[in-house]
Amino acid sequence: MTVLIYLVPAAVSLGMLGLAAFLWSLRSGQFDDLEGARWRILDED
Amino acid sequence: MTASAAAINAIEDVSFGPAASKRDWAAWTTVGADGRRRLELAVDNVDCAACMGDIERAAARIRGVASPRLNLTTRRLTVALERDDADLEGLLTALDAVGHPARPFDPALARGAASTEMRRLLTSLATAGFGAMNVMMLSVAIWSGNVTDITPETRDFFHAVSALIALPCIAVAGRPFFSSAWRAVRRGGVTMDLPISVGVTLATAYSFVNTLTRQQEAYFDSALMLLFFLLCGRVLDELMRRRTALEAETLAALRTDTAVKIEPTGELVETPASKIAPGDLVLVRPGERAPVDGVIARGASEFDLSIMTGETTPVAAVVGTEICAGACNGSGAVELRASRPASGSFLDEVERLLRAAGDARSRTRRLADRVARFYTPVVHLGALSTLIGWLAAGADWRTALVNAIAVLIITCPCALALAIPAVQVVAAGRLFRDGVLLNAGDAIERFATVDTVLFDKTGTLTEPERRITDLADIDPALAGRAARLASRSRHPLARALAMAAGATENASATEVVERPGQGVEGRVDGRRARLGSPTFCGVAATKLAAAEERRPRATFIAYREDDSEPTLIAVEQRIRPDARDAVAALRKAGLAIEIISGDRPDAVASVAAELGVGRWRARQTPADKIARLEQLKASGRRTLMVGDGMNDAPALAAAHASLAPASGVDVAQVAADAVLLDGRLKAVPDLLAISRCARSAMIENLAFAIVYNVAAVPIAVTGHASPLVAALAMSGSSLVVTVNALRLRSARAVSGGERRLVEARA
Incomplete structure (x- = not known):
């Protein structure tokens, strides 16, 4: 079971990556206007 | 012509030009993080994605x-200014041209925009979610390993990794609770945050010690899950509050609290x-509202004080007359010298009453606080007696302490803390x-217990704008000529006439002279015509009295051509189309209804008769309205006050629950618990019905959470609360509470408000 010594930290750091991505998107204001974002992807420019 | 009259004419000349006044843009902008100036605008009529482009x-x-960048959620446009001479007037004109009139936000009033609190909570929530998931992944392995063949080394390793994840995550995620509990303790109060903080801290510390001493059990997952569920509740709560604040600010900005200031240079x-x-x-200017309290320095006009006093007859104003903010200017442009509200003035009186009334209401305790008050000491005493009990029964220190901590963890008010916010958010969305x-989340609890409804008349039961009501009785040709003269005046009554008769400006009268405070004079189709107050047009006093008796609610203007007999035109605030249905629905549901107004008795009586309301009071001052509320309160009634005016604001703040239409003054909307966005009175029975459903859902949730905890405590006291049991108890109860709240969402369709109201009372 020694493989767990690598695998568990690897799994946790992947999770941390996800957390960091979420916190970054939160800080850069991507959740400020969910209503508008839904339509903006249809906008051509 | 006197000097003063010349000055007024000069004012009128410049003030009616399109670009006569320029905005002091520096006062509207803020400096952003990147050093550029930013301007935020509230934009009207944004209802689709196409508007955005x-x-x-x-x-x-x-x-x-x-x-x-337009934020479609908040309906606000933010622009950055690249240079100091940016053409911001042009921006407003351009937006107006595409059908979206916009108004800049006063930075001093834009509170809701600062979303730091929301971000802080979301950061905590994300951290707690991340921690809970990862620790749970390890915990499930340990739990299943404990009953099978996990090696102690692997378990210790998993515990160590859990501790590494949990400690920083709990530090970040628990911050909102720790700081709030600390603040409460320093004030000597008790909130739900205290048992939460104590529970989380003890669980973490105990688990950490267990990890170091290589024990079998750790509660890191419980602590993190608890924080995660609680933060969900907090985020929901904040979401609701923020949406309310943003919407209220947008409403306020679109109503423009702007003032045209006259610089010393003119x-x-x-x-x-x-x-x-x-x-x-x-x-x-005519048709505008006075932005501040002041004394008239130049000019003469008449002011409509109906939004403040409920009195529908305009009041004449000359140099030296005191005018309070919110009064609507009638016919002439005036210069107002701003003054502080003099002691004893109307606004001052309103403010004083408002403060006193608001204090009184904050004393009615919320459901959640009442529960917290008895819950916290009971739980802490329970934990203490567990400790003493185990010691007395001869157990060692360690076992006794472990079981006491288990009691604290299992009773952590997770479902309790979710019970109310979850319902509030669902109900508020609905x-x-x-x-x-809704202005306040806890208002739902108060709306639910209302048994008496007090309506203001002017602007609440009646429409806020005045309309010509007897146009059909007047000769159409004559009405058309009157409307053409009226279209040249800025007076609100003249505007109403011009609109009602459909006059266009280009076919209007000539040689028009506006006589401030009296009316307008000019030439229509070769006839000399006058439109204005009945005395200005020479209406006989007896004729006026007879007309007033026939239409007690109306204000009269008159129209006269050459020397012919003048015609009286009635202008009145019509009763809102759905007022009758709303009143009937409320009465059917068994609520007592009263009308309380500042207007003349005959006007109030006629509205009361039309709506079938038996109890009414006229000529009520703000203090009278409060006195009536106190009287009702003393007789054990819980009153809902519905009003829109400045004179209603103190009563709105003093009432058990209150409601203001969006057309009302700011003060009224701030003082009220909820705002009727489109002014439909039909929403009142709906509101009460939904609130009642919501309140019963809250009570069910609280009862469930308490029963759950009571059932779980014996398990903890007897020392059987393994981490697995704690985790199941916690997530299970939170889930049930949330699902129960979501039921409100799918409650029956909106239209049958009256039926639901009856059912909810049964």
């Missing part, structure tokens, strides 16, 4: 305006009303769709 493209074409500058200092001269904006 139109607005942004229109704004991008303006000189000096960069990166315009220049006219448009500024936020909050930037007017005592002593400043302000121009109030009400928002029905056109009711």
Whole structure:
């Protein structure tokens, strides 16, 4: 079971990556206007 | 012509030109993080995605305006200013041209925009979610390993990794609770945050010690899950509050609290009303509202005080007359010298009553606080007696302490803390769709217990604008000529006439002279014509009295051509179309209804008779209205006050629960618990019905959470609360509470408000 010594930290750091991505998107204001974002992807420019 | 009259004419000349007053833009902008000046605008009529492109493209074409971005959720446009001479007037004109009139936000009033609290909570929530998931992944392995063949080394390793994840995550995620509990403790109070903080801290510390001493069990997952569920509740709560704040600010900005300030140089500058200092001269044009309290320095007019006193007859104003903020100017442009509200003045009186009334209401305790007050000491005493009990029974220190901590963990008010916010958010969302904006989450609890409804008349039961009501009785040709003369005046009554008779400006009268405070005079189709107050047109007093008796609610204007007999035209605030249905629905549901107004008795009586309301009071001052509320309260009634005016504001703050239409004054909307967005009175029975459903859902949730905890405590006291049991108990109860709240969402369709109201009472 020694493989767990690598695998568990690897799994946790992947999770941390996800957390960091979420916190970054939160800080850069991507959740400020969910209503508008839904339509903006249809906008051509 | 006297000097003063010449000055007034000069004012009128400049003030009616399109670009006569310029805005003091520096006062409206803020400096952003990147050093550029930013301007935030509330934009009207934004209801579809196509508007977004139109607005942004229109704004991008303006000189000096960069990166315009419309937030479709808040209906606000933010632009950055690239240079100091950005053409912001042009921006407003361009937006107006594409059908979206916009108004800049007064930075002093934009509180809701600062979303730091929301971000802080979301950061905590994300951290707690991350921690809970990863620790749970390890915990499940340990739990299944403990009953099979996990090696102690592997378990210790998993515990160590859990501790590494959990400690920083709990530090970040628990911050909102720790700081709030600490603040409460320093004030000597008790909130739900205290048992939460104690529970989380003890669980973490105990688990950490267990990890170091290589024990079998750790509660890191419980602590993190608890924080995660609680933060969900907090985020929901904040979400609701933020939406309310944003919506209220947008409403306020679109109603423009701007003032046209007259600089000493004679220049006219448009500024936020909050930037007017005592002593400043302000121009109030016909049809505008006085932005501040003041004394008339120049000019004469008449002011409509109905929004403040409920009195529908306009009041004449000359140099030296005191005017309070919110009064609507009638016929003439006037210069107002801003003053502080003099002690004893109307506004001062309103403010004083408002403060006193608000204090009184904050004393009615919320459901959640009442539960917290008895819950916290009971839980802590329970944990203490567990400790003493185990010691007395001869157990060692360690076992006794472990079981006491288990009691604290299992009773952590997770479901309790979710029980109310979850219901509030679902109910608020539901009400928002029905056109009711809640100012306070706990208002739902108060709306639910209402048994008496007090309506203001002017602007609440009646429509806020005045309309010509007897146009059909007047000869159409004569009415058309009157309307053409009226279209040249800025007086609100003349506007109403012009609109009702459909006059266009280009076929209007000639040689028009506006006589401030009296009326307008001119030539229509070769006839000399006068439109204005009945005395200005020479109406006999007996004729006027007879007409007033026939239409007790109306104000009269008159129209006269050459020397012919003058014609009286009635202008009145019509009863809102759905007022009768709303009143009937409320009465059917068994609520007592009363009308309480500042207007004349005959006017109030006629509205009461039309709506079938037996109890009414007229000529009520703000203090009278409060006195009536106190009287009702003393007789054990819980009163809902519905009103829109300045004179209603103290009563709105003092009532058990209160409601204001969106057309009312700011003060009223701030004082009320909820705002009727589209002014439909039909929403009142709906609101009460949904609140009642919501309140019963809250009580069910609280009862469930308490029963759950009571059932779980014996398990903890007897020392059987393994981490697995704690985790199941916690997530299970939270889930049940949330699902119960979501039931409200799918409660029956909106239209049958009256039926639901009856059912909810049964």
